Amino acid sequence: MRAAERRSRFCQADAVRLLLILSEVGHAATESDPENATKVIDSQIAFLARDFWVRYPDYLADELIDMAIANGEVEHLEQAERLLDDPTIDFDWLPMVRWKNGAYWWMTDAIAILVSNRLIEYLPKFSANGVAQHRYCLTQTGEAFINSELAGVGEFDAIRTRAELAALIDPSAPGTQLKVKQYAVEEYANTTQGSTIPSRLEDVRLRAKKVREEWI
Incomplete structure (x- = not known):
């Protein structure tokens, strides 16, 4: 496969992931949003923070364990355990x-795919210093696409x-505030600029096991 084809496929995969995140994480559209909007994320920082947890299920599981301990809710521990027990987690x-x-990653190309297909609307607000706010709106067309084309497909369901x-x-x-939460994790905070944030899978698995044993 040529490099250009690989980049195109990766970009399309990024676009699908962002579409699903917007669908699940976005808040309900209001009267001030476009008429065809159903869900909205009104911050690029928030979008990137949520995307990080989707891309790093071990960090996501760790947050769920924190929630389980803080709230005394075993459901969140079980959610974390299901993520950690998924046989695809090591390479997924x-x-x-x-x-x-x-x-951080450059979202622009993936967002452009979604906008060009009318699956989302991107509504930036500008100031003298550039973009002051990024606003992403899932459209009715995007919602219909998710329900008709992505539902029931294993990798997309994950x-x-x-x-x-x-x-x-x-x-x-x-x-x-979400970024502050992520910086509270030592491995995240100590990653040098320009380096890949490391996986914490084994440490989080051990933590989940310890919490489970304490709750039995």
């Missing part, structure tokens, strides 16, 4: 690089499940 994570403000779980983490928190 999608690495991200840490830049100045944390995990992404959708992770997005659903990522939406449970401080659902009303702004993106900056």
Whole structure:
């Protein structure tokens, strides 16, 4: 496969993942949004933070364990255990690089695919210094596409499940607060700029096992 074809496929996969995250994480559209909008994420920082947890299911599981301990709810521990027990987890994570403000990747090409197919609307607000706010709206067309083309497909169901779980983490928190939460994890914070954020899979598995033993 040629390099250009590989890049195109990766970009299409990124677009599908972002579409599913927007569907599961976005808040309900309001009267101020486009008439055909159904869900909205109004911050690129928040979008990237939620995407990080979808791409790193071990970090997502760790957050669910935190929630289980904080709330005394075994359901969140069970959700974490299902993620960690998934046989595909060892190769199904999608690495991200840490830049100045944390995990980041250039979303523009994937967003352009979604916009050009009318699956989402992208509504940036500008200031003198550039884009002041990024606003992403899932359209009715995008919602119909998810239900008709992506539902019941194994790899997409896995992404959708992770997005659903990522939406449970401080659902009303702004993106900056979500980034603070991610920086509280030592491995994330200590990753040097320009390097790939490492997996924590084995450590999180041990933590889940320890918490389970304490709760028995």
